[in-house]
Amino acid sequence: MTTTPSTESQTSITPQTTLGELLKMMPGAQRTLFRQYHIGGCSSCGFRPEETLQELCERNNGLDPDDVLASLKKGHEADEALMLDPVELKQWLDADASKVKMLDVRTREEFEATCIEGSELMSQNSMRDILTGWPRENPLVIVDHLGERCLDGAAYFLGQGFTNVRCLRGGIDAWSQQIDPKVRRYRLS
Numbered sequence: 001m002t003t004t005p006s007t008e009s010q011t012s013i014t015p016q017t018t019l020g021e022l023l024k025m026m027p028g029a030q031r032t033l034f035r036q037y038h039i040g041g042c043s044s045c046g047f048r049p050e051e052t053l054q055e056l057c058e059r060n061n062g063l064d065p066d067d068v069l070a071s072l073k074k075g076h077e078a079d080e081a082l083m084l085d086p087v088e089l090k091q092w093l094d095a096d097a098s099k100v101k102m103l104d105v106r107t108r109e110e111f112e113a114t115c116i117e118g119s120e121l122m123s124q125n126s127m128r129d130i131l132t133g134w135p136r137e138n139p140l141v142i143v144d145h146l147g148e149r150c151l152d153g154a155a156y157f158l159g160q161g162f163t164n165v166r167c168l169r170g171g172i173d174a175w176s177q178q179i180d181p182k183v184r185r186y187r188l189s
Helices: 007-011 019-025 029-037 053-058 065-082 086-099 108-113 124-133 150-159 171-178
Strands: 101-104 119-121 140-143 165-168
Touching: 019 029, 019 053, 029 065, 029 150, 053 065, 065 150, 065 165, 086 165, 086 171, 101 124, 108 119, 140 150, 140 171, 150 165, 165 171
Parallel strands: 101 119, 101 140, 140 165
Antiparallel strands: none
């Protein structure tokens, strides 16, 4: 299960922290780097996991590592605000399942092997239905395997004007452990 990086581990990030380590502590850091500084979106501005934050800043017009780190922390806090614990999702579903849409962003094979009852696999048809017919203020919960890839989906829907987008913290794996053990757990190789 994915856990939230502690504030202590975030404060241990220095300019000498590698981007690989940084991404483990702040999974949304790459999205923040691209949004704030246009870094990491293409091969010409990409970065390597072994590169340090200092090196990244130096080769990008001498950015101030402390400013970049402050932006990364702010982005991480915004990502954390989007996370919804499995118990909270269960409460939402118990209160009014008809208002909650769960969009599963895993592969078709993963979805067919196991899924949360009532969730819908992301497809061209489901995207069209959501974008054209789903009330923008209703809860939209993005579900993935471990809660690591869902934030990209949330960012997309927020950009489309949805105001109540959340991500299932720990993904379907956490749901299985905390709410419904009939939902099978699995590992990807």
